[in-house]
Amino acid sequence: MANSNIGKTKRSTDDLIDGAIDRQQSWLDNRRRFTRDFLKRFNVFDRKQTEPETQKEKQDKTEKDRKVIVRSYWFPILCAIIVILLAVFIMLFKLNTPVKVIAPTVPEPIVKTVSRKITGPSFDLVRIEKSGNIIIAGRNVRESNISILINKKVVATKHTNKNGEFVYAPSNVLKPGNYIISLIDTDKNIKSEDSVFVYISEHGYKNSVSLLLTKDGSKVMQAPELLDGDLVVSKIDYLDTGRMVVTGRALPKLRVSLSLNDKYLGFARVSNYKNFGLGADVGTLESGKEYKLNVRLHDGEGNTIANIEHKFIMPEMTGDDNTFYTVRRGDCLWIIARNFLRRGILFTMIAERNNINNPDLIFPNQLLQIPMKD
Numbered sequence: 001m002a003n004s005n006i007g008k009t010k011r012s013t014d015d016l017i018d019g020a021i022d023r024q025q026s027w028l029d030n031r032r033r034f035t036r037d038f039l040k041r042f043n044v045f046d047r048k049q050t051e052p053e054t055q056k057e058k059q060d061k062t063e064k065d066r067k068v069i070v071r072s073y074w075f076p077i078l079c080a081i082i083v084i085l086l087a088v089f090i091m092l093f094k095l096n097t098p099v100k101v102i103a104p105t106v107p108e109p110i111v112k113t114v115s116r117k118i119t120g121p122s123f124d125l126v127r128i129e130k131s132g133n134i135i136i137a138g139r140n141v142r143e144s145n146i147s148i149l150i151n152k153k154v155v156a157t158k159h160t161n162k163n164g165e166f167v168y169a170p171s172n173v174l175k176p177g178n179y180i181i182s183l184i185d186t187d188k189n190i191k192s193e194d195s196v197f198v199y200i201s202e203h204g205y206k207n208s209v210s211l212l213l214t215k216d217g218s219k220v221m222q223a224p225e226l227l228d229g230d231l232v233v234s235k236i237d238y239l240d241t242g243r244m245v246v247t248g249r250a251l252p253k254l255r256v257s258l259s260l261n262d263k264y265l266g267f268a269r270v271s272n273y274k275n276f277g278l279g280a281d282v283g284t285l286e287s288g289k290e291y292k293l294n295v296r297l298h299d300g301e302g303n304t305i306a307n308i309e310h311k312f313i314m315p316e317m318t319g320d321d322n323t324f325y326t327v328r329r330g331d332c333l334w335i336i337a338r339n340f341l342r343r344g345i346l347f348t349m350i351a352e353r354n355n356i357n358n359p360d361l362i363f364p365n366q367l368l369q370i371p372m373k374d
Helices: 002-041 055-092 331-343 343-352
Strands: 120-130 134-139 145-150 153-159 165-168 177-185 193-201 210-214 217-222 224-226 231-238 243-250 255-261 264-271 275-281 290-298 305-313 321-326 367-371
Touching: 120 177, 120 193, 120 210, 120 217, 120 224, 134 193, 165 243, 217 367, 231 290, 231 305, 243 255, 243 290, 255 275, 264 275, 275 331, 321 331, 331 343, 331 367, 343 367
Parallel strands: none
Antiparallel strands: 120 134, 134 165, 145 153, 145 177, 177 193, 193 210, 210 217, 224 231, 231 243, 243 275, 255 264, 255 290, 290 305, 321 367
16 A cells, blocks of 8 residues: 555656656747747848858959948048148248238328427426525526516526526525515516415424415425324325315324314224325414324224324415315225315216216326315
């Protein structure tokens, strides 16, 4: 009984193995069939075995390929040939040909001698020397007589040379005070259009002032040397509106304050270019009266590190309606208007008077006319 069961078990296992082998064989047959069909689609097995090419066939094939290349690339080849021919032509012919430059005919410059028209005697300089003496130089028509007037009194008569120039240097030192100097052509009785205001300080020539007074304003001929260390006062303007404007140089970003007769008037910051301008209302200053002006430089904590004290006798006002200002680096019309006209918004008046189309564009050393009465 036991042997019978074992035999049946063996036969059943053989059937399983035979069935697996049959299935594997069937799968391999299917894969071979699929692969054969797939490759047949690409004619892998249907390609005919060609015989080796003969020498003549190889030559014919090469010639055929050459014709195909020529037909396909004839235009680029033609362009390359043309470029090469042009390059050869330029190298052989153009380089040996001299270049002719035809310059336009420029007429010879006409030099005209511009002679200064002399309408009357005029000043070249008025300077106070270290010794206290004054030097006056000017010009008129040549070989003419010039009378020098100081405070409307004739103090000397000089004769111009062949160039129309004269120099006068009195031997006597003028006393401290204010003087108005003018000229007269004694031959034609013509008075100079301009005059010179001179202030001789009792503190010496360094504090003295010489101003040329013209119908267009005043021009500094000699300014006082007001300095203390890093603080320099270059100009002091007093306007008939009762406003004083002080300009100068100092250490950048520090503060400069102003006082008149020990009365505090205000302060201003020094620009990055070491310039400052400070305007303040001082009221009416009486002619002939002495005043004391203090300009102080302060450090970051407010301590005074430099002080310029300038004592002066107020001269008579000339009555000019305008004053002039020279632009410095870092200036803008708003600040200039604020210093001279009290309000920065009035910068448009300065721009209009000086024909400035772009108020944001002004230049260092540009001379501006400041309208005081419009």
